[in-house]
Amino acid sequence: MTEEPDRTTARRARRRWRAFAIFAGVAAAEIGLFLLLGQVRGARPPAVEEPPAFEVVLYDPPPPLVSSEPPAPEAGGGAAAAPSRVHTPPPPRQPQPSPIPTPPVPAPEPDPIVVGAAPAPSPSPGFGQGGEGAGSDAGVGAGAGPGRGSTGPRLITGPTLAQIRACHPRNARSRYGRAELSCVIRSDRRLEACRVVSEDPPGLGFDAAGQCAVVNFRFQPPTEDGRPLEGQRVTVGIDFGRPR
Numbered sequence: 001m002t003e004e005p006d007r008t009t010a011r012r013a014r015r016r017w018r019a020f021a022i023f024a025g026v027a028a029a030e031i032g033l034f035l036l037l038g039q040v041r042g043a044r045p046p047a048v049e050e051p052p053a054f055e056v057v058l059y060d061p062p063p064p065l066v067s068s069e070p071p072a073p074e075a076g077g078g079a080a081a082a083p084s085r086v087h088t089p090p091p092p093r094q095p096q097p098s099p100i101p102t103p104p105v106p107a108p109e110p111d112p113i114v115v116g117a118a119p120a121p122s123p124s125p126g127f128g129q130g131g132e133g134a135g136s137d138a139g140v141g142a143g144a145g146p147g148r149g150s151t152g153p154r155l156i157t158g159p160t161l162a163q164i165r166a167c168h169p170r171n172a173r174s175r176y177g178r179a180e181l182s183c184v185i186r187s188d189r190r191l192e193a194c195r196v197v198s199e200d201p202p203g204l205g206f207d208a209a210g211q212c213a214v215v216n217f218r219f220q221p222p223t224e225d226g227r228p229l230e231g232q233r234v235t236v237g238i239d240f241g242r243p244r
């Protein structure tokens with residue numbers, strides 16, 4: 001029983017000595033560090049030696065030698081670059097005024113020539129005096145030319161296909177028919193007094209269709225000795241539809 005308290009007391013004593021030893025070691029280390037820093041601060045820096053002084057002499061350099069030979073081309077160089085050119089467009093052309101033509105110079109008028117009777121006879125021939133007079137004339141009528149001969153009636157124009165179709169009989173639209181008529185040629189080239197000469201096929205109205213289409217004919221009247229003859233008859237034929 002007595003040994004156990006002695007061991008505990010011995011352990012505590014060792015712990016105290018160990019703590020004291022640690023404290024003493026730390027304090028000694030700090031004191032040594034302060035002393036070392038004090039020596040470093042108190043030491044003088046080494047003296048810096050100044051560089052030796054040197055003299056600078058100023059003088060005027062001699063002028064460069066001028067050589068008459070052209071300078072040698074530098075190594076690595078090439079041909080000189082061509083100067084740049086700036087293309088400037090030409091100014092717009094201004095419209096030139098059209099030249100005014102010079103008026104032609106009129107030819108000098110010839111001296112007037114007097115035509116009439118001379119007061120006295122002369123050896124050289126002169127101009128005779130023309131006659132004088134006043135008169136008027138007017139006439140209306142058809143004249144006959146110098147030619148002689150006779151011509152028959154001549155067709156100028158006939159009915160168109162549309163005009164023939166318009167006159168085609170309604171009850172025979174699909175049938176072919178023909179009508180021949182005898183008419184008188186008027187002085188204005190129209191036809192009048194027309195009568196049906198023949199009708200084929202009969203009884204289907206092609207006679208009336210011929211009378212309808214004949215008004216579209218124009219004929220030149222016949223002539224005799226160069227003069228037109230009126231009241232002459234001409235026979236015309238009109239086909240309606242296509243023949244068989």
